[in-house]
Amino acid sequence: MPVHRLSPPSVHTPSDQISQVVTVEGTRLAHLSGQVAWDARGRPVGRGDHGAQAAQIARNLDAVLAAVGATRDDIVEETVYVVDYTPRLLPAIFGPLRAGVSAAPASTLVGVSALFAPEYLLEVTVVAALP
Structure with a gap:
């Protein structure tokens, strides 16, 4: 079963130790690396703004998914990691992540004390079913 790894140039890839998206022939699923709010x-x-970070993550997801012919509508599973989580943050986080999406994926939200760098408040991992 061939596995293909891709890191499109329109999304920042911090090292060669990760791929932004991995596809597995036969199952037609794409497993994306965790996306944070960084530009290309x-x-x-x-x-300091959960909503602004969620909007950038949505743009990054759009770019990575487009590289394999998918959209956020094709996301079947996601995990959202949130620094300093409180329920009042839900609209700020899910508003941008769901904007323009017709169906919500299976989702897990995890409150965490920190991510890999202090400027990031959210990280989102997804699995998408490729069309």
Whole structure:
């Protein structure tokens, strides 16, 4: 079963130790690396603002998914990691992540004390079924 790994140039890839998207022939699923709120050059977007970070993550998801012919409508599973989570953050997080999406994926939200760098408040991992 062939496995293909891709990191599109329109999304920052911090090292060669990760692939932004992995597809497995036969199952037609794409497993994306966790997306945070950085731009294509690796600069943080929306410091201190969960909603602004969710919007940048949605843009990053769009770019990575487009590289394999998919959209956020094709996401079948997601995990959302949130620094300093409180329920009042849900609209700020899920508003941008669901904007323009016709159906919600299976989803897990995990409150965490920190991510890999202090400027990031959210990280989202997804699995998408390729069309």
